[in-house]
Amino acid sequence: MSKHNIRLKDIAEELGISIPSVSRALNNKPDIGKETKKKVFELAEKLHYQRNQFAINLKNQKSFIIGVIIPQIVHHFFSNVISGIINEAEKLSYSVMLYQSNESYESELKGVDTFQRSMIDGLIISLSDNTINVDHLKNLQEHNVPVVMIDKVNPEMESAKIICDDYKGAYYATEHLISLGKKKIAHITGLADPYTIKERYKGFESALRDYKLTFYPNFMKKCNLVSREDGYTSTLTLLSENEIPDAIFCATDPTAIGAIQAIKEKGLRIPEDIAVMGFSDWKMASVVDPPLSSVAQPDYEMGKKAVELIINEIQLTRENKPIKYETYIMETSLILRESTLGK
Amino acid sequence: MSKHNIRLKDIAEELGISIPSVSRALNNKPDIGKETKKKVFELAEKLHYQRNQFAINLKNQKSFIIGVIIPQIVHHFFSNVISGIINEAEKLSYSVMLYQSNESYESELKGVDTFQRSMIDGLIISLSDNTINVDHLKNLQEHNVPVVMIDKVNPEMESAKIICDDYKGAYYATEHLISLGKKKIAHITGLADPYTIKERYKGFESALRDYKLTFYPNFMKKCNLVSREDGYTSTLTLLSENEIPDAIFCATDPTAIGAIQAIKEKGLRIPEDIAVMGFSDWKMASVVDPPLSSVAQPDYEMGKKAVELIINEIQLTRENKPIKYETYIMETSLILRESTLGK
DNA sequence: ATGAAAGCGCTAACAA
DNA sequence: TTGTTAGCGCTTTCAT
Numbered sequence: 001m002s003k004h005n006i007r008l009k010d011i012a013e014e015l016g017i018s019i020p021s022v023s024r025a026l027n028n029k030p031d032i033g034k035e036t037k038k039k040v041f042e043l044a045e046k047l048h049y050q051r052n053q054f055a056i057n058l059k060n061q062k063s064f065i066i067g068v069i070i071p072q073i074v075h076h077f078f079s080n081v082i083s084g085i086i087n088e089a090e091k092l093s094y095s096v097m098l099y100q101s102n103e104s105y106e107s108e109l110k111g112v113d114t115f116q117r118s119m120i121d122g123l124i125i126s127l128s129d130n131t132i133n134v135d136h137l138k139n140l141q142e143h144n145v146p147v148v149m150i151d152k153v154n155p156e157m158e159s160a161k162i163i164c165d166d167y168k169g170a171y172y173a174t175e176h177l178i179s180l181g182k183k184k185i186a187h188i189t190g191l192a193d194p195y196t197i198k199e200r201y202k203g204f205e206s207a208l209r210d211y212k213l214t215f216y217p218n219f220m221k222k223c224n225l226v227s228r229e230d231g232y233t234s235t236l237t238l239l240s241e242n243e244i245p246d247a248i249f250c251a252t253d254p255t256a257i258g259a260i261q262a263i264k265e266k267g268l269r270i271p272e273d274i275a276v277m278g279f280s281d282w283k284m285a286s287v288v289d290p291p292l293s294s295v296a297q298p299d300y301e302m303g304k305k306a307v308e309l310i311i312n313e314i315q316l317t318r319e320n321k322p323i324k325y326e327t328y329i330m331e332t333s334l335i336l337r338e339s340t341l342g343k
Numbered sequence: 344m345s346k347h348n349i350r351l352k353d354i355a356e357e358l359g360i361s362i363p364s365v366s367r368a369l370n371n372k373p374d375i376g377k378e379t380k381k382k383v384f385e386l387a388e389k390l391h392y393q394r395n396q397f398a399i400n401l402k403n404q405k406s407f408i409i410g411v412i413i414p415q416i417v418h419h420f421f422s423n424v425i426s427g428i429i430n431e432a433e434k435l436s437y438s439v440m441l442y443q444s445n446e447s448y449e450s451e452l453k454g455v456d457t458f459q460r461s462m463i464d465g466l467i468i469s470l471s472d473n474t475i476n477v478d479h480l481k482n483l484q485e486h487n488v489p490v491v492m493i494d495k496v497n498p499e500m501e502s503a504k505i506i507c508d509d510y511k512g513a514y515y516a517t518e519h520l521i522s523l524g525k526k527k528i529a530h531i532t533g534l535a536d537p538y539t540i541k542e543r544y545k546g547f548e549s550a551l552r553d554y555k556l557t558f559y560p561n562f563m564k565k566c567n568l569v570s571r572e573d574g575y576t577s578t579l580t581l582l583s584e585n586e587i588p589d590a591i592f593c594a595t596d597p598t599a600i601g602a603i604q605a606i607k608e609k610g611l612r613i614p615e616d617i618a619v620m621g622f623s624d625w626k627m628a629s630v631v632d633p634p635l636s637s638v639a640q641p642d643y644e645m646g647k648k649a650v651e652l653i654i655n656e657i658q659l660t661r662e663n664k665p666i667k668y669e670t671y672i673m674e675t676s677l678i679l680r681e682s683t684l685g686k
Numbered sequence: 687a688t689g690a691a692a693g694c695g696c697t698a699a700c701a702a
Numbered sequence: 703t704t705g706t707t708a709g710c711g712c713t714t715t716c717a718t
Contacts, residue, residue: 005486007711018689023713033687050486053462054401055711058694061397065440065461073426079417086416086443090453095461097408098441100429110433118408118438119396143348143393228630257630264632287571287600289607289632350695361705366697376703398695401710 006049015039026051057119062318066310067120069099069111071128071152076282077299078126081150084303085124092311094121101128112136120145122310127152129194146313146323150306153195153327160309161327162302166196166279169295169332170203170249173277176293176334177247178211182275186219186245188234188255190226197226200251200279219245226251231258239266246274247340253278253285256292260339276339290338298330305330349392358382369394400462405661409653410463412442412454414471414495419625420642421469424493427646428467435654437464444471455479463488465653467646470495472537489656489666491649494539496670503652504670505645509539509622512638512675513546513592516620519636519677520590521554525618529562529588531577531598533569540569543594543622562588569594574601582609589617590683596621596628599635603682619682633681641673648673 008026012019017036024032025040026049043049057063066089070078082098089096097120099111108128113136115123123140125147134157137147141159153161177185187204190197208215218241223230231250235258238245248263250256256278263274270276270290278285281296305328316323351369355362360379367375368383369392386392400406409432413421425441432439440463442454451471456479458466466483468490477500480490484502496504520528530547533540551558561584566573574593578601581588591606593599599621606617613619613633621628624639648671659666 009711019711020690020713021688023711024688027713031687036687048482048485050459052401052404052711053460054397054404054406055694056713058395058397058401058696058711059713061395061694063397063461073416073429074419074422076417079422082441083416083443086441087445090442090450090457093457095440095457096442097438098425098429099433099439100426102430107433114433114436114438116393117396118406139391142391284627284630287627288630351697352695362695363697363706364704366695367704370697374703379703395695398710399697401695401712402697404710 005052006044006047007052011040011043011047011049015043063119063121064093065095065097065118065120066307067097067099067111067115067118067123069101069108069115069123069125071101071103071126073098073100077151077280077297080299081126081303081306084300085307086303088304088307092307094307094311101131103128103130105130105133109136112140116140116143116145122146122148122314124148124150124306124310126150127154144317146310146317148306148310148313150302151196158325160313160325162305162309162330163196163327164297164302164330164332166199166332167203167206169279169297170200171207172203172332172334173279173293173295174204174207174249175211176336176340177249177275177277178207178213180247180271180275180340182247183213184216184219184243184245185213185247185249186216186221186238187249187251188221188223188226188231188259189251191222191224197251204249216243216245218243223255226255228254228258228261231255232262233258235259235262236266239263239268244274247271247277248274249277251279253280253282253292253294256294256339257284257288260288260290260292271338271340271342281335285335286337293337293340294335295332296335297332302330348395349387349390350395354383354386354390354392358386406462406464407436408438408440408461408463409650410440410442410454410458410461410466412444412451412458412466412468414444414446414469416441416443420494420623420640423642424469424646424649427643428650429646431647431650435650437650437654444474446471446473448473448476452479455483459483459486459488465489465491465657467491467493467649467653469493470497487660489653489660491653491656493645493649496538501668503656503668505648505652505673506539506670507640507645507673507675509542509675510546510549512622512640513543514550515675515677516622516636516638517547517550517592518554519679519683520592520618520620521550521556523590523614523618523683525590526556527559527562527586527588528556528590528592529559529564529581530592530594531564531566531569531574531602532594534565534567540594547592559586559588561586566598569598571597571601571604574598575605576601578602578605582606582611587617590614590620591617592620594622596623596625596635596637599637599682600627600631603631603633603635614681614683614685624678628678629680636680636683637678639676639678641675645673
């Protein structure tokens with residue numbers, strides 16, 4: 001067993017030349033003899049030489065690692081974001097370190113700390129819902145580690161931000177329902193905290209107003225988790241009232257799926273009696289019965305964009321140039337299926 | 344702007360003491376004066392000192408990074424595996440570097456190469472379907488980087504392996520269908536290449552044999568992608584024959600969902616006319632109509648186990664101790680829903 | 687074209 | 703308890 005990995009020194013000694021010469025050869029520097037270079041390459045190959053990046057990192061103070069913190073990996077949106085990040089990072093020769101906060105602020109802190117110890121060159125983060133204080137991120141920036149925020153952003157952070165146009169997505173979704181002739185549209189939303197959910201609510205409301213539809217306060221259901229269960233029970237409540245909606249726009253797909261379940265149980269038809277619209281276009285949206293119309297977010301593209309931005313910032317930071325922080329708003333798109341269009 | 348990050352040297356100079364003293368203080372070594380220690384900590388705090396891990400890594404030849412390569416992140420099974428890996432790694436103070444091969448052998452090679460340059464301490468890998476040669480992994484092992492294989496394994500690799508008992512899972516699934524009184528059970532499988540799919544087929548066959556049921560060759564459908572479309576068309580073919588099955592066991596959940604779609608279109612009842620069973624218990628299994636019975640794999644647990652194993656091997660490698668490679672077979676569990684049980 | 691020397695930031699061995 | 707010295711593996715001056 002080779003006790004230690006091969007070093008430049010080993011090659012230099014065996015060839016009877018100096019270490020810098022070996023280094024020059026392997027790095028294809030101009031100032032090295034053709035003959036020497038050849039010999040070095042051959043021996044390196046033979047000994048399975050692998051450069052020791054630790055030393056190079058120490059010299060360059062650069063790891064070529066991007067840290068990524070997201071709330072949960074097992075989530076259609078985020079796994080696509082990550083997929084975009086990884087594929088793009090690969091193209092630009094960066095590695096991606098991944099951490100999930102599980103929606104815990106403490107865990108997010110720990111992630112930042114771990115990453116800081118791993119000497120990441122930059123951080124892409126989607127905040128946990130429980131994060132209000134962003135000092136840990138500001139601290140990172142002070143240590144010359146750029147931060148790019150994605151989706152779950154925070155106004156207190158001065159950084160590049162990538163969000164998707166939840167407002168417009170919700171507006172168009174509502175508009176679509178209106179175009180079907182629906183007049184009594186309900187909305188199932190979450191607690192107002194997460195920025196994205198709030199935007200969806202706003203978009204919904206604006207569309208109603210622009211098209212001069214009545215806003216029924218009873219048709220607004222707030223639920224905690226925007227989960228399938230919440231969608232189910234909220235819809236049952238909606239359907240138990242005197243006046244029931246002819247369409248439901250749900251702030252998330254799971255909620256919409258719960259709504260579908262409730263509507264079907266009540267013996268009502270979708271979309272004839274009640275049309276249903278979700279948000280995020282989860283993979284499951286296409287397999288429910290009826291298939292769910294939804295608002296698709298440019299998840300993969302957002303990840304890709306985040307990598308572009310962070311690498312650019314890493315570069316600028318390195319050159320000590322000023323960085324202009326912008327917020328990038330990416331467009332959503334309507335995915336129309338049977339839950340609104342019918343067969 | 345702080346041009347450079349704070350070093351031990353900066354603290355030492357400002358305090359008029361030596362660098363090692365600062366190091367000792369910050370590392371809570373015993374041989375350091377209480378007073379000095381206090382002063383060092385205070386100044387370090389004030390200057391926002393962050394240790395430079397590059398230097399420590401160079402010294403220790405250790406990165407505390409685990410590399411993970413999987414075919415695709417956007418996949419229910421793998422995202423859960425990764426979730427298990429990350430959460431467990433966090434507990435043990437390791438960072439996780441992630442790469443997806445997108446089922447390409449070349450991409451997998453590139454991932455290994457990138458990771459090697461990032462000086463990972465160990466690799467957890469689930470092979471791409473197109474990987475037959477494993478020299479890239481053997482090469483890693485030769486450079487003292489342990490490798491643990493998960494799910495998609497290769498018999499040529501001498502390494503720890505974690506798989507789940509696809510054979511038994513399929514056996515129990517089939518047994519369940521038999522227990523419902525079903526006698527003409529079809530199986531939709533994939534091309535035999537991936538080990539896991541083959542095992543599922545074997546388990547299915549064994550159950551039929553053990554329970555002395557007829558094996559109808561016509562009821563075996565092989566399809567390329569085990570996708571929803573393939574499941575749909577395969578089932579349509581099945582249903583167009585003279586004799587049709589009274590149950591279908593599908594090698595994957597998407598296939599099963601395609602099968603459900605086809606059966607419903609034909610006006611047959613599930614499970615009364617035809618019961619349907621999937622494999623992997625994707626998130627979508629619970630939202631289709633009727634909810635799909637499936638075989639759940641211990642994905643999260645597999646990820647967790649992989650971290651345990653790799654860190655143990657990293658330790659043993661470091662101490663130059665011999666490693667005994669074992670294959671861990673994790674149990675699946677039946678998740679029974681309406682597609683077999685009825686309402 | 688090549689070698690000698692210095693240094694990236696930190697820690698460990700040895701002295702004092 | 704503290705300082706001095708050396709070294710992790712590599713690259714980059716500066717000489718030659």
